[in-house]
Amino acid sequence: xxxxxxxxxxxxxxxxxxxxxxxxxxxxxxxxxxxxxxxxxxxxxxxxxxxxxxxxxxxxxxxxxxxxxxxxxxxxxxxxxxxxxxxxxxxxxxxxxxxxxxxxxxxxxxxxxxxxxxxxxxxxxxxx
Amino acid sequence: xxxxxxxxxxxxxxxxxxxxxxxxxxxxxxxxxxxxxxxxxxxxxxxxxxxxxxxxxxxxxxxxxxxxxxxxxxxxxxxxxxxxxxxxxxxxxxxxxxxxxxxxxxxxxxxxxxxxxxxxxxxxxxxxxxxxxxxxxxxxxxxxxxxxxxxxxxxxxxxxxxxxxxxxxxxxxxxxxxxxxxxxxxxxxxxxxxxxxxxxxxxxxxxxxxxxxxxxxxxxxxxxxxxxxxxxxxxxxxxxxxxxxxxxxxxxxxxxxxxxxxxxxxxxxxxxxxxxxxxxxxxxxxxxxxxxxxxxxxxxxxxxxxxxxxxxxxxxxxxxxxxxxxxxxxxxxx
Numbered sequence: 099x100x101x102x103x104x105x106x107x108x109x110x111x112x113x114x115x116x117x118x119x120x121x122x123x124x125x126x127x128x129x130x131x132x133x134x135x136x137x138x139x140x141x142x143x144x145x146x147x148x149x150x151x152x153x154x155x156x157x158x159x160x161x162x163x164x165x166x167x168x169x170x171x172x173x174x175x176x177x178x179x180x181x182x183x184x185x186x187x188x189x190x191x192x193x194x195x196x197x198x199x200x201x202x203x204x205x206x207x208x209x210x211x212x213x214x215x216x217x218x219x220x221x222x223x224x225x226x
Numbered sequence: 227x228x229x230x231x232x233x234x235x236x237x238x239x240x241x242x243x244x245x246x247x248x249x250x251x252x253x254x255x256x257x258x259x260x261x262x263x264x265x266x267x268x269x270x271x272x273x274x275x276x277x278x279x280x281x282x283x284x285x286x287x288x289x290x291x292x293x294x295x296x297x298x299x300x301x302x303x304x305x306x307x308x309x310x311x312x313x314x315x316x317x318x319x320x321x322x323x324x325x326x327x328x329x330x331x332x333x334x335x336x337x338x339x340x341x342x343x344x345x346x347x348x349x350x351x352x353x354x355x356x357x358x359x360x361x362x363x364x365x366x367x368x369x370x371x372x373x374x375x376x377x378x379x380x381x382x383x384x385x386x387x388x389x390x391x392x393x394x395x396x397x398x399x400x401x402x403x404x405x406x407x408x409x410x411x412x413x414x415x416x417x418x419x420x421x422x423x424x425x426x427x428x429x430x431x432x433x434x435x436x437x438x439x440x441x442x443x444x445x446x447x448x449x450x451x452x453x454x455x456x457x458x459x460x461x462x463x464x465x466x467x468x469x470x471x472x473x474x475x476x477x478x479x480x481x482x483x484x485x486x487x488x489x490x491x492x493x494x495x496x497x498x499x500x501x502x503x504x505x506x507x508x509x510x511x512x513x514x515x516x517x518x519x520x521x522x523x524x525x526x527x528x529x530x531x532x533x534x535x536x537x538x539x540x541x542x543x544x545x546x547x548x549x550x551x552x553x554x555x556x557x558x559x560x
Contacts, residue, residue, distance in 0.1 A: 109451035113344050119336025123357050126420045130363060130371050215481020217508040221531040222278040
């Protein structure tokens with residue numbers, strides 16, 4: 099095998115693996131969507147949206163759960179919207195004004211992942 | 227034209243020198259106000275973060291006072307004897323996140339490579355949308371799907387095979403010895419990997435497209451293959467952002483609660499095996515918070531929350547140091 103053939107082979111392997119990785123990602127998406135659709139669609143009736151959660155053993159819907167989700171995300175969106183209007187986009191000059199407390203300076207993408215895990219937020223809200 | 231403009235300005239200034247001065251002052255004041263408002267927004271985020279950390283520490287003071295430093299490496303978690311230690315949850319959190327990274331990072335790189343270099347143009351849009359759709363699936367769905375679909379599948383097909391074929395290998399095999407129940411570190415790692423893939427791959431794809439075409443074309447022109455261009459040109463050029471994307475995923479994997487709680491098995495066991503059920507910090511808190519019947523129990527859970535904070539912080543600090551070192555090695559490049 100010449101050097102050129104070896105490089106070509108390596109390239110081909112990389113391309114096959116990259117394509118396989120993409121199929122790997124799509125595979126899980128398809129599996130999860132298939133599971134939720136095949137198990138969830140039979141339950142899609144009007145009652146689901148118009149009735150409350152029933153006691154065990156009787157028919158009913160999930161109106162209370164839907165309402166809860168809508169109200170909570172509605173409040174969150176309103177807050178977020180207000181935040182944005184106050185200035186979601188922070189200009190660089192202002193960023194520079196924030197003292198460099200260790201890692202918290204917001205000048206790189208690592209900062210965006212320094213978010214408290216949701217469970218910690220939950221504990222915080224509960225505890226205080 | 228220019229002359230007219232000049233004369234107009236001059237006329238304006240001659241007519242209203244006071245107004246101009248006023249306006250400048252007003253602009254300056256507004257600028258400062260804006261500056262302060264932005265600073266307040268930034269500080270608000272920072273202070274709530276700090277507040278969360280301190281309230282965790284405060285809530286966990288009883289546990290820290292009772293168990294001291296041994297809370298960190300004590301593997302016991304006994305609600306009856308009221309003896310708590312954080313070793314098992316910390317270990318579980320780190321191992322599942324590490325597994326997720328081991329699976330998720332190469333796959334994400336492959337996806338980004340496929341989407342930027344290999345796929346024909348018409349395929350790129352739909353495929354990248356589909357991959358990003360994975361990020362839109364709520365974690366509770368991952369948890370339920372994991373428990374009802376993936377766990378039985380793993381228990382029936384994957385874990386017995388691993389146990390039979392990899393289990394007998396000395397040392398290394400200890401990782402793959404275990405009962406065929408499907409719950410455990412490996413399943414949790416896989417679910418977490420699926421959850422972080424969209425984050426890491428979309429960051430990678432995004433930054434891969436920022437590489438100047440001239441750089442890539444020159445490399446192709448001297449006879450490089452696609453792989454060589456990606457590995458030797460694209461990756462070095464974008465490595466800061468790529469590392470940032472990886473740690474974005476890691477941050478998510480460390481703190482993920484619902485999906486892990488469903489598939490990890492919630493056993494306070496310390497084993498080397500990836501097939502045995504275990505526990506993670508977030509899963510322990512989510513599972514046991516409502517059951518905490520003594521103040522020391524509750525305090526231990528809050529202390530766990532504080533440790534999760536610390537673990538996340540340490541991991542991101544390491545990320546930061548790595549990025550700094552990378553940019554130092556690259557000189558002014560980064």
